[in-house]
Amino acid sequence: MNRSLVLLTVLLTFALQGDLSHSEPQASTLQSDTTVISVDSTNLRFSPSSVTITEGDTVRFFWSGQALPHNAVEQNGVFDTGEPARAVDESFTFPLGSNGTYVFVCEPHESVGMVGEIVVEPAEVPADPPAVQDDAEDTPFVSAVLTVSVVGLAVGARRLQGNG
Numbered sequence: 001m002n003r004s005l006v007l008l009t010v011l012l013t014f015a016l017q018g019d020l021s022h023s024e025p026q027a028s029t030l031q032s033d034t035t036v037i038s039v040d041s042t043n044l045r046f047s048p049s050s051v052t053i054t055e056g057d058t059v060r061f062f063w064s065g066q067a068l069p070h071n072a073v074e075q076n077g078v079f080d081t082g083e084p085a086r087a088v089d090e091s092f093t094f095p096l097g098s099n100g101t102y103v104f105v106c107e108p109h110e111s112v113g114m115v116g117e118i119v120v121e122p123a124e125v126p127a128d129p130p131a132v133q134d135d136a137e138d139t140p141f142v143s144a145v146l147t148v149s150v151v152g153l154a155v156g157a158r159r160l161q162g163n164g
Ligand SMILES: [Cu+2]
Pocket: 043, 044, 068, 069, 070, 071, 106, 107, 108, 109, 114
């Protein structure tokens, strides 16, 4: 193998490795869960009456076939399932920035303690993808240069031996 062919092979090898080592940063997605709040068997309590969720999550007020009509009305009007009903299926999503505590009541049964609360915790902001370090980019190139130098020395040494 002649010297230039060796050089070319080495350089091509490292060029290909360089391409393969590049990786795209992964796009992060916001997790979204749904928590169901229903009515318990006493017919006068939400179940569960206190939930903790994260921004981006949804709370679904869901009951059917109840003996008494119920609703869920947030004390500041943030959400409201409407008129009390024996069957309700209403969902509310808490957007980014909505962290806080939301107290809601069943209007017909507030006086007997049919109240609940939703604690919304701030969403974890995904960390910035790690910055590409110059060292990581340089390392394969340095290796290539070193390898080429070693190969060059070996070829040169063999020529000297051949000449001597
Ligand atoms: Cu009720």
